[in-house]
Amino acid sequence: MKMRFVFFASLFVIILLLLGLSLPSGAVVAAPQPQGFATSTPGPDGRIIYIVKEGDTCSQVALLHGIAVTQLRQFNTRLDENCTLTPGQQLIVGLSVSSLPTAGPATAPPTPTATLTPVSGTTEVCILLFNDANGDALRQETEFGIDGGAVSLTNVNGSYSKTENTTSAVDPDTLEPVRACFVDVPQGDYNISMAVPDDYNPTMAVSYKLTVKAGDRASIDFGAQSKTVTVSDPAATEGSGRSPLLGIFGLLLLLGGAGLGYYAYRSSQPTSKLKGSPLDKR
Structure with missing residues (x-):
């Protein structure tokens, strides 16, 4: 009976030793740092x-x-x-949906304005990127669309996101620029971001926050000016307008000076002693 007890006790100790060897060591190995991908940074144009x-x-x-x-x-x-x-x-x-940064007290670029027109049963957002030739951030009747731009419409909660390209086409019936339109848009809050072509500079903010309701039709204009356009200097224009008057005044001064010089020359000449004599009459 005693031998059985010793046998089972020894067997229990051996099992405990085997279990202890099979358990992992207590040292904790730190997980490797995840390798991320480099993300691109938005440019100033969004x-x-x-x-x-x-x-x-x-x-x-x-x-x-x-x-x-x-x-x-x-x-x-x-x-x-x-x-x-x-x-x-x-x-x-x-x-990028963030607006352009402003440095110091500089005036922020003009913000596009949305025009809401009730349309029964639909929600539609139409965007125009127009050629702002004079750079005043206001569309004139002679300023039409620009090819090569890209505009995105994204719901703030991420449930809707689409992108359209801008065009310079003109509607033959209305003679108005063709807009990039997003149709069947659910009502909600949206961010609009505009990317202008490489050879243009934006004349307005390139992002806009918009709230639309079912039945509305929103029209938004963004302006961009060609980098090759040169604007005349008002100071130079005003200076050129005064130059003819200055020229005439200078000419009068010149003639007056010449007259005074001639008079001084005549005054300095000696009077002829033969004047009034019989020899002078000859």
């Missing part, structure tokens, strides 16, 4: 630019930035049908 690297494809770029390939094509209309990429190529991969 566009988020990605520089293509060797071996990149449209699918990889779209997946990296959380967008669809179709949306990547909408942002970059110059991509060919095979979506061919070259190293160093700049791609627009998104639009």
Whole structure:
């Protein structure tokens, strides 16, 4: 009986030792730091630019930035049908919803204004990027649309997001610029972001917050001016307007000076002593 007790006690000790050896050590190994992807920074015009690297494809770029390939094509209309990429190529991969920063006490750029028109049973948002030739942030009748821009409409809660391209087309019936329209838009609060073409500068803020209700139709205008447009200097124009008067005044002074010089010359000449004598009459 005693031998059985010793046998089972020894067996229990051996089992405990085996279990202790099989347990993992108590040292805690820190988890490796997650490797993140470098994100692109929005430019001053609101566009988020990605520089293509060797071996990149449209699918990889779209997946990296959380967008669809179709949306990547909408942002970059110059991509060919095979979506061919070259190293160093700049791609627009998104639009920033934040407004342009203002430095110090400088005046903020004009904010686009929305015009709401009741439309029964639909919610529609139409955007126009117009050529602000004179840079006054107000659309004139002779200022039409611009090709190559991209505008996005995004719900603040992320439930809706679409992108459209701007156009310079004109409606033949109304002779008004054709707008980029988002149809069947659910009511709610939205952020609108505009990316102007590379050869234009925005004359207004490139982002706008909009609230739409079912049955409304919102029309919003954004302005951009070509970088090749030169604006005349008002000071130079005013100076050129006064120059003829100054020229006439200078000419009169010159003639007056010449007359005084001639008079002084005649006065300095000696009087002839033969004047009035018989020899003078000869």
